[in-house]
Amino acid sequence: MSADAKPTLAVWKFASCDGCQLSLLDCEDELLGLAGEVEIAYFVEARRATVEGPYDLSLVEGSITTAHDAERIREVRRQSRRLVTIGACATAGGIQALKNFADVGDFVSAVYASPEYISTLETSTPISAHVPVDYELHGCPINKRQLLEVITAFLHGRRPSIASTSVCMECKRRGNVCVMVAHGTPCLGPVTHAGCGALCPSYDRGCYGCFGPMETPNTVSLTRQLKVLGMGDPGVERVFRTFNVEAFEGARAADAGT
Ligand code: SF4
Numbered sequence: 001m002s003a004d005a006k007p008t009l010a011v012w013k014f015a016s017c018d019g020c021q022l023s024l025l026d027c028e029d030e031l032l033g034l035a036g037e038v039e040i041a042y043f044v045e046a047r048r049a050t051v052e053g054p055y056d057l058s059l060v061e062g063s064i065t066t067a068h069d070a071e072r073i074r075e076v077r078r079q080s081r082r083l084v085t086i087g088a089c090a091t092a093g094g095i096q097a098l099k100n101f102a103d104v105g106d107f108v109s110a111v112y113a114s115p116e117y118i119s120t121l122e123t124s125t126p127i128s129a130h131v132p133v134d135y136e137l138h139g140c141p142i143n144k145r146q147l148l149e150v151i152t153a154f155l156h157g158r159r160p161s162i163a164s165t166s167v168c169m170e171c172k173r174r175g176n177v178c179v180m181v182a183h184g185t186p187c188l189g190p191v192t193h194a195g196c197g198a199l200c201p202s203y204d205r206g207c208y209g210c211f212g213p214m215e216t217p218n219t220v221s222l223t224r225q226l227k228v229l230g231m232g233d234p235g236v237e238r239v240f241r242t243f244n245v246e247a248f249e250g251a252r253a254a255d256a257g258t
Pocket residue numbers: 016017018019020021061062086087088089090094095139140141142243
């Protein structure tokens with residue numbers, strides 16, 4: 001990169017709903033400022049023109065669900081000086097990783113009129129299962145302020161300043177009354193990564209874990225509490241099996257020592 005050239009940013013999509021890319025577009029005013037600092041070289045959801053790599057920073061949305069995607073992410077990694085994964089799909093395989101715990105053939109024949117045209121892997125896996133990743137930003141979708149912090153940090157060559165605590169800490173900062181203690185509402189906040197600003201508990205709803213497990217979750221204790229609140233085994237299984245199913249199943253297995 002020449003002294004006066006701007007760093008280049010690329011945004012890539014794999015198996016996903018586009019919601020995390022929309023979080024970047026949703027930055028609006030900040031995006032204008034960002035456009036002054038970086039060259040948005042590849043972002044097909046935002047602009048038609050593309051600039052060839054290599055790229056200084058790649059943001060990757062989505063999980064790997066096809067053999068072609070597994071090839072493509074290796075090429076993206078080769079083209080990227082830094083690679084950051086954004087969202088539950090890219091960091092944990094997303095809700096599509098439910099197929100990792102079932103027969104993918106059953107899903108394909110239930111969903112598609114002509115299943116013979118569908119070519120898919122049996123699993124949905126995070127990007128980090130295929131290539132080295134420099135940073136993982138959690139959420140479904142990601143929080144736009146956290147996204148801007150990550151981009152700014154990488155442009156300035158520092159680690160992003162993002163708390164690895166739980167949603168409970170964000171509730172305390174907002175002065176929320178605990179929905180689980182005060183109202184008996186099942187809530188995954190104690191084991192979920194912070195980042196949303198305790199959005200759901202602020203509206204008297206339990207957290208359903210869209211930011212995935214925090215660094216040191218205690219899913220055994222939370223499961224015990226969910227059962228105290230009257231949730232049976234099928235309910236507990238379901239509550240952990242949403243957007244971050246693969247990550248929560250991994251955390252539960254680690255907590256149980258299996
Ligand atoms: S993490 Fe959620 S919002 Fe982001 S692409 Fe995946 S499904 Fe969409």
